[in-house]
Amino acid sequence: MFPIFKKKQKIRGTVVLMSKNALDLNDIKAGPSVIGAFGLARDMVGSVVDGATAFLSRSVGFQLISATKTDRMGNGFVGDQFFLEKRIPLLPTLAARQDAFNIYFEWDNDFGVPGAFYIKNYMQAEFYLVSLTLDDIPGHDSITFLCNSWVYNAKQYRKDRIFFANKPYLPNEMPQALVNYRDQELDTLRGDGKGKREEWDRVYDYDVYNDLGDPDKSRGLARPILGGSKKFPYPRRGRTGRKTTKTDSASERPAPDTTYVPRDEVFGHLKQADFLGFGLKGLNQNVVPQFRNFFDFDKEFDSFEEVRCIFEGGIKLPTDLISAISPIAVVKELFRTDGEQFLKFPTPHVIQVDKSAWMTDEEFAREMIAGVNPCVIQRLKEFPPQSKLDPNVYGDQTSTITKEHLEINLDGLSVEKAIQDERLFILDYHDAFLPYLKVINKPVPKSYATRTILFLKDDGTLKPLAIELSLSHPDGEKFGAVSKVMLPPDEPSGVKKTIWQLTKAYVVVNDACYHQLMSHWLNTHCAIEPFIIATNRCLSVVHPIHKLLQPHYRDTMNINALARSSLISAGGIIEQAFLPGEYAVEMSSAVYKDWVFPDQALPADLIKRGLAVEDPSAPHGLRLVIKDYPYAVDGLEVWDAIKTWVKDYVILYYKTDAEIQRDPELQEFWKEAVEIGHGDHKNKPWWPKMNSIDELVESCSIIIWLASAFHAAVNFGQYPYGGLILNRPTMTRRLLPEKGTKEYDEMEKNDQKAYLKTITPKTEALIDLTVIEILSRHASDEVYLGTRENKDWTSDERAITAFKRFGNKMAEIEEKIERKNKDPDLLNRLGPAKVPYTLLCATSKEGLTNRGIPNSVSI
Template sequence: MFSGVTGLINRGQKIKGTVVLMRKNVLDINSLTSVGGILGTGINIIGSAVDGLTSFLGRNIAFKLISSTKTDGTGKGKVGKETFLEGIITSLPTLGAQESAFSIHFEWDDEFGIPGAFFIKNFLQVEFYLKSLTLEDVPNIGTIHFIANSWVYNSKSYKQDRIFFANHTYLPSATPAPLVKYREEELKVLRGDGTGERKEYDRIYDYDVYNDLGKPDSGAPRPILGGSTLPYPRRGRTGRKATKKDPKSEVPGDFVYIPRDEAFGHVKSSDFLASGLKSVASDVVPVLTDAFDGNILSLEFDNFQEVNKLYEGGITLPTNFLKKFAPPIPVLQEILRTDGEQFLKFPVPNVIQVDKSAWKSDEEFGRETIAGLNPNEFPITSKLDTQAYGDNNSKITKEHLEPNLGGLTVEQAIQNKKLFILNHHDYLIPYLRRINATTTKAYATRTIFLLKDDGTLTPLAIELSKPHPQGDEHGPVTDVYVPAHEGPEAYIWLLAKAYVVVNDSCYHQLVSHWLNTHAVVEPFILATNRHLSVVHPIYKLLFPHYRDTMNINSLARKALVNADGIIESTFLWGQYSLELSAVIYKDWVFPDQALPADLLKRGVAVKDESAPHGLRLVIEDYPYASDGLEIWAAIKTWVQEYVSFYYKSDDKLKQDPELQAWWKELVEVGHGDLKDKPWWPKLQTREELVEISTTLIWTASALHAAVNFGQYPYGGYILNRPTLTRKFIPEKGSPEYDQLSKNPEKVFLSTITGKKETLIDLTVIEILSKHASDELYLGQRDGGDKFTSDVEAVQAFNRFGKKLAEIEKKLVLKNADENLKNRTGPAKLPYTLLYPSSEEGLTFRGIPNSISI
């Protein structure tokens, strides 16, 4: 449990320690960037940089140990004497980038007992990032680790002194008595009192509805998400003042509060990513708007080759225009890639690296449905109100399907589980008239696929429905299209597939990606920090899977999913984007987010106890499902071993007040709009806790990786994954149809995403598809095996890491198997999104622990 044992206890001796911290300058320019930066604060330092840093920080950061075995007479752990940082340590091999280590000594005697926590005070005017404190040669114990990973502000910023606990792990009932009140008080601090506007230095976790998306005072209101009308997961409360025109909406601004430790607190390229997203919204978009509005850039792509030039030479702009908008910050220069007259040259997306035309094929269209960017959506069909929306039954008939069923009837194909539907119809119909009232023109779509004998999917028919000109109650105007490969009809078929892909792109971005990972996880982060102490085993289990999520979500509300933001400006759903995700959230079911349950619900798997993981895939070569089940099983085994170690019985779990309060608030407040749903687990057994935790970890890690890191490899080629359509499909005999016959590429390009929107999309999704330099992947933890002093838990985690490495080797072999045709497809793009590990950058692989971008 502990390392090292000392000899006899001596009165009045000192305990040696090492403190590791990171100064603010690492992440914030112009603050303590050097001794020169320190001098800039008005403090004179004489001597070398190292001596100056030590003397500057030394007396300004104070520590006090807290005993876990001796009380002060009030029931609280005894508090030791104040001490300060001493000399800087320059040879510590475990130091990370930009970290500094300092020696420290604490007075100690046998009346103090065993240290279990410490207080820290910062007397500096700037914050610093405290990584850890390690005590060495603690009498009768040896080494004690305190893992902090927290920003510490000036002590006047806090009503109570900052406290950090040793890395021991305790259920509430097993907490050493002298630490019980400290544990309870710290949780109370984190919950706050629900009032006031939050400040940068605050550490309070509280709930609010999504009332900061719109700009009512600027004429761009948006409905509030969260509440009876539009249910939604809760976000972190900021307490900002209300807008003038709508007292229920918050004023958007540059500063969006999140608890300080949820901000990027490490040296990572996500700081570039965050700055990059801000720059796209505040700098790139205005530059492009000016370029198009001033007709410096043509509004449309002329042909497919012009699209390809984005990856070969970039866009040419006049030199004087580039100088006019020359970005003053390195981040934006990197995004724009200005090189002479070249502007916005993009990396070649993986989907066209081998074959530039494979995206057109029906085979690749089918493969990307199960191995592409949105691999987990075959939405279940529901019935619309016939009085409000008329007859919305599908117009696809046997006559459309059976000519391509290889002799099977439709009934036989269904019985043999050969037919699958990609359904973007019912949820879209109520909004379609409003969407089409803008510059976009779209259809609700249903697509029928055949599972062929070689295991691949091919489309049989596409149904396109648009609102009836006389009113929704008359039902939609519907046409059905079947594959064609010659003449104008081949491009009509290509356009039909494009309308499907656009709907799928929107559903992917707003539901599969934003709603089902980013938005639904945030309430878990809030509830966990409010009710599970940092020494609670389930806090330690889940904490790595929350890293940076609130930060990226707050940034998204500011620049991506807000009114007139990047998503609204470049995706088909426009101003209804988040509202539609709220409509779909009404049918969200937490237990169905578990991968096995999801596959069963969508009909792509059946229960089979003789099969691996207890499921048999109906589409055997379904890369997302088959790879995902391997990852799911590894996560669940790790969680089972961990939970079983800390909870020896279900009664222990029922009697855990922190755990029960956590789950109660998560259900009743965090996802409170769905609190009355009967499907919520009751959290009365260890089995339920394992399933809940596994589902949450899966969602934050593998599911997010599958829907996020393929965005640029697939969607970076706009012909393959357009995000909006601006015209209806040409009707035979019309001038538009004649134009299609003469110049099909021009018509196709004038129908899908325009040039300006394409450039914005590509800039954003390239950023979102990158891995950070110090990303932590599944099976890794910040601080390694120091997260707990319990050897058994550490060993279980190490087994988890080894299992993931084995799975990755297995997936590599799968991708080399030529018999598994869906693994690569016509585009020759191996499915690598669920490889656990990755390098930095745009890799098309890797499962980070958390939703960190």
């Protein structure tokens, strides 16, 4: 270091930070054990030491780094170290629990303009550094360093922590004085790919999904490794470096308490989802076993009225059961302690207006285009429907639905004419489920693979025409499937109606499982994580594209780590409460084989599914085959707003395609995302080459769309629709009763009992409701699409102006959605259940709202 200060002139800075509380909720994610006597004593001792350190005014040291003046090595001058002074009164813009401190630096003209700073934390406890602002540099505007990072004791780091001013720079535009600092910081974030990661580490690296099983505990808890093989391709997740299991050297040991994610990816102080890790562990460890003991395994509800009682009156439980599961009361106000309404859930939106509308064919069909999984239905282009399964393995899997099955309800049209007029559609889960039925249906047959054909009526709504239920051939898969075709009943009541209602339940179970594992987990949570890792490893925090994408990564790695430990792990909640059981996540690997990145763009997806046709004269350049398709109509508005914003932003920094090609950080980011993050698809020809502005705009738009609007569309309607287990069961436990059996006789006598004995039983239903209620809620500190967490995210006024336009556009779209929901001619906007389609309205209040688009996959 060089003696750079001569005139002893002082410049004032304001440091905003959040100190770590001894009982910080970020510790709760590890489970109750971390709040034991040892942990509390440790933090108390640390607090005493920290208090003494702070009293000596030596708690946190800062050194400015020049962006314009260099030392002999060509690096920006590093100034002397200065320390925080007394705390100043809270500034009006500070969030709760944030504190502002004064700091004064000595400065002279020979130092130049600060462009970065080092920070050293001499306290035992970490703190969250929000920002540093330098206000009175002579001849210069104020400089903001937006940090948003946890800072641990300086001894925990191999290299000093560095932060840069919030001015964006492409690599070739970076001030020469800061180039080495930029490169060193990226090198730190990449790590060396070795060893176990510790909580204070900031390393981003890739790994396969080899941590879902627990073979050391039980052979039945072993799970295949997903990723890195042709048999089980999968996106990559963040590397933790934990030890391998004794039983299988390729599998990673499950985390006893927490799973490492880079510290800045851990939920913030106010994040409601901080409770999720603790809640899911409590659910698995305490609540589920007690539920099973109390309700008896597989015991179902007695009537539809009893199901509704969990919303209207709660389920009465004995005192000993209440005390056994009371720790989960910390998670949310779901569990009461008065015994009277201990298990009282909020009333799902689907029955808030009409308690029985969910049973209608109209609502069954409407939820395929305006429910929680509106992204699977396809236009029927060939008849009969064909299978893509290998005929050498699975034989002939052509659908057994005939023209005669359909034409009795086609309003006088032939099948050929209905296909030609774009009026036939299919919800096809045959290929996804048929290969797994042989294991799902052991030891007792319990479900089918389904195909559902629907007809677009003159009023713009859909009606189901036929449902095909298929089973594996008893003589072997190579002999094809054994199928039956079920038709809507020709009478309003009686056993035919009950059979049809059960048939629809098999379809919904397929849909609910596909939704949770593929539409939701695979296509958002899982597909986004490789881009998060690649961004942090390859794009400097001052890179414009890092600044563009970073808000759309908030909390995702953490929520994914929690999911791997409690939701999708062996014996976890998904395996317990969803039909595929231990094969659930493996099924998503099979679907990932056909995953195509460009097709994740909404327009491309709609065209691929036959739901839209390119038409330059139509809005958004697409003609929708179903004009009143709420997800598509609203989604295209949001997609175009996202893409317009991304383009407006990108062209601020790249003027030609050649500049894209010459950006080493951008090229390395894309190379890693494709060849490592989604490495099992690295040789696919459909990947954008990242050689043009158009490719960059489209790729960033897809990432933002998946992380924000698409995730919102498939997540925040989970409880509004699935909270009523009757409407969206997650499993079936027996096949359709055959005539002449006692089950059939019972079905004739009591249709509700027959339905409840078939679908998700009581314990699993309560598990489902507990989880999806948490997942469907918005936190108090959520940041919604079109807004930013901090107004100082960039110093580029051009970018700020463009972003304001984007925010205004999102507000316009929301107003337009509200108007459409009031249009009586748009029957699919409300449907028989009178649930308005608001999932793509950008804003929301806290809680369970059935609306709101967070910037990221944050829960």
